[in-house]
Amino acid sequence: MKEKHEKIYTCMEHVEQAIDDYVNYNEAAPQLNKADEEEKCAYCQKTSEYLIK
Numbered sequence: 355m356k357e358k359h360e361k362i363y364t365c366m367e368h369v370e371q372a373i374d375d376y377v378n379y380n381e382a383a384p385q386l387n388k389a390d391e392e393e394k395c396a397y398c399q400k401t402s403e404y405l406i407k
């Protein structure tokens with residue numbers, strides 16, 4: 355069973371990958387928001403720039 359990813363924090367480099375993953379997991383159109391919290395990217399160790407939900 356797939357894990358749901360309701361929110362994905364991502365840096366600039368991983369935005370496209372995060373959108374793909376979001377669509378695969380949730381089968382819904384993602385909304386791209388500016389991340390305003392100090393969260394790390396889900397794919398690397400950088401500080402995230404965007405929050406996809």
Ligand SMILES: [Zn+2]
Pocket residue numbers: 364365366367368395396397398399400
């Ligand atoms: Zn990243």
